[in-house]
Amino acid sequence: MKVDGTCHCGAIAFTAEIDPDRVTICHCTDCQRLTGTAYRISVSTRRADFALLRGQPQRYVKMAESGNRREQAFCAACGSPLWSADADNADSPLGLRVGTLVQRAELAPSRQIWCGSALPWSQDLRGLPKSPAE
Numbered sequence: 001m002k003v004d005g006t007c008h009c010g011a012i013a014f015t016a017e018i019d020p021d022r023v024t025i026c027h028c029t030d031c032q033r034l035t036g037t038a039y040r041i042s043v044s045t046r047r048a049d050f051a052l053l054r055g056q057p058q059r060y061v062k063m064a065e066s067g068n069r070r071e072q073a074f075c076a077a078c079g080s081p082l083w084s085a086d087a088d089n090a091d092s093p094l095g096l097r098v099g100t101l102v103q104r105a106e107l108a109p110s111r112q113i114w115c116g117s118a119l120p121w122s123q124d125l126r127g128l129p130k131s132p133a134e
Contacts, residue, residue, distance in 0.1 A: 025113070
């Protein structure tokens with residue numbers, strides 16, 4: 001599936017080919033801190049299937065709990081997280097942040113990882129009051 005993505009301010013734009021059946025929710029504490037919320041949703045793409053159309057992201061490298069160095073790409077202007085990748089392997093896939101993708105409504109997660117770190121309340125939101133806008 002072809003997807004298009006941008007940061008919030010539009011300074012960075014990209015396209016990619018993804019497998020929509022490989023959308024993942026990650027509950028690790030690093031993803032909680034890096035997103036500022038309960039979890040991160042991403043989908044991978046091969047670097048050969050990714051094209052940066054506009055802008056140049058800022059990069060931050062963090063040490064994962066696994067010991068791997070993970071590069072986090074984000075917009076320096078608006079702060080939008082864009083993707084992550086293995087910092088030590090230029091051929092590793094990119095984990096695109098689903099919230100940046102125009103087609104995000106079509107990309108339902110197919111699995112969850114690092115569930116041992118999941119915030120207990122994040123597992124069932126059905127009972128919360130809902131509002132169409134605010």
